[in-house]
Amino acid sequence: MNATVRNLLYVVYGLVFGLTLSRSGAADFNYIQKMFLFEDFQLYGILASAVTTAGVGLWLVKRYGRTITGEPVQIKGKTVHVGNLVGGALFGAGWAVTGMCPGPIMVNIGEGKIYALAAFAGVLVGTWIFGYFYFPLQKRLGLPSVFPAADAGAGKGKSAAVSGGGGC
Amino acid sequence: MELPFGTMPLILNDLQPWHWAVSGGLLGLIAVLLMFTLNTQFGLSTTFVDFCALGSRLPFFDRPAVRRTWRLWFAGGLVGGAVLSAVLGGGWAPTWDLGLFDSQIGYGALGKTAWMFGGGLLIGLGVRIAGGCTSGHGIMGLATLQWASVRAVLSFMVAGILMANLLYRVIY
Numbered sequence: 001m002n003a004t005v006r007n008l009l010y011v012v013y014g015l016v017f018g019l020t021l022s023r024s025g026a027a028d029f030n031y032i033q034k035m036f037l038f039e040d041f042q043l044y045g046i047l048a049s050a051v052t053t054a055g056v057g058l059w060l061v062k063r064y065g066r067t068i069t070g071e072p073v074q075i076k077g078k079t080v081h082v083g084n085l086v087g088g089a090l091f092g093a094g095w096a097v098t099g100m101c102p103g104p105i106m107v108n109i110g111e112g113k114i115y116a117l118a119a120f121a122g123v124l125v126g127t128w129i130f131g132y133f134y135f136p137l138q139k140r141l142g143l144p145s146v147f148p149a150a151d152a153g154a155g156k157g158k159s160a161a162v163s164g165g166g167g168c
Numbered sequence: 169m170e171l172p173f174g175t176m177p178l179i180l181n182d183l184q185p186w187h188w189a190v191s192g193g194l195l196g197l198i199a200v201l202l203m204f205t206l207n208t209q210f211g212l213s214t215t216f217v218d219f220c221a222l223g224s225r226l227p228f229f230d231r232p233a234v235r236r237t238w239r240l241w242f243a244g245g246l247v248g249g250a251v252l253s254a255v256l257g258g259g260w261a262p263t264w265d266l267g268l269f270d271s272q273i274g275y276g277a278l279g280k281t282a283w284m285f286g287g288g289l290l291i292g293l294g295v296r297i298a299g300g301c302t303s304g305h306g307i308m309g310l311a312t313l314q315w316a317s318v319r320a321v322l323s324f325m326v327a328g329i330l331m332a333n334l335l336y337r338v339i340y
Binding site: 001006007009010011012013014015016017018019020021022023024025026027028029030031032033034035036037038039040041042043045046047048049050051052053054055057058061067068069071073074075076077078079080081083084085086087088089090091092093094095096097098099100101102103105106107108109110111112113114115116118119120121122123124125126127128129130131132134137141143144146147168 | 171172173174175176178179180183185186188189191192193194195196197198199200201202203204205206207208209210212213215216217219220224225226227228229231233238241242243244245246247248249250251252253254257260261262263264265266267268269277280281282283284285286287288289290291292293294295296297298299300301302303304305306307308309310311312313314315316317319320321322323324325326327328329330331332333335336337
């Protein structure tokens with residue numbers, strides 16, 4: 001599959017995903033709050049059916065072992081660390097405050113919700129802050145390294161550069 | 169006792185939401201198709217790392233794994249799908265409408281901007297520390313039975329429940 005076809009497919013999948021998020025309630029401020037307040041179970045139903053569908057489908061894909069173009073399928077495991085809990089708690093608080101998780105922020109922008117642009121900017125800055133403090137955070141919380149090959153040598157050098165207050 | 173599902177119209181043009189099983193099924197299907205057709209592991213929070221990588225030279229952002237990847241194409245699709253949703257569902261118009269927030273908290277445009285920026289900061293920092301969000305941990309991670317994802321999902325659900333209850337049942 002050439003790059004143009006791949007990118008086109010990503011856009012098409014994004015379109016379907018965005019349309020579904022928009023019309024399901026998963027990108028709706030009220031539905032998010034009522035999920036957390038246990039007043040409407042729409043989003044619990046959505047999460048359960050999404051996990052079930054993906055679970056069965058991915059199990060079949062893994063069993064088949066290859067993609068449609070014959071590449072071997074690899075699903076990387078998620079690393080267990082204390083950050084799952086600490087970061088999860090920060091994210092959950094932010095999700096309730098904004099009524100949006102990362103995908104729905106982009107969906108709300110598309111729908112014309114002006115305030116979603118502020119949430120978008122907030123997530124960008126939050127992500128940047130993480131990037132700025134990546135090396136100390138990674139060490140303190142035991143996060144997986146994003147520099148697997150260069151870990152031993154270059155990683156340390158970069159770490160020193162960052163704590164010295166390098167670029168942005 | 170019957171649990172309430174889809175009991176209210178969406179903020180977007182007062183549309184009635186799709187059935188939860190259809191919605192969730194479609195979301196899960198996209199995660200499967202990404203894997204089966206494009207060998208791509210689904211997750212949306214890293215999209216923001218891609219966006220930062222467009223402008224930042226910090227080592228964390230200066231990596232091929234987040235340099236102009238598929239995520240930007242998918243994000244374009246997300247925004248396009250949402251525009252389509254509005255256009256097909258009664259018309260697209262910019263709005264500040266925020267449902268429950270307007271009726272219970274009631275801040276204006278400036279207040280909403282600050283509120284959303286603050287919440288966004290928590291999300292941006294939180295998802296990176298947690299290693300994923302509702303899609304990477306919630307859908308992909310739970311579907312492939314990752315213990316890390318069970319921990320992250322429990323943590324963000326509990327925090328969300330506490331925060332929403334604090335905001336709408338205690339403070340406001």
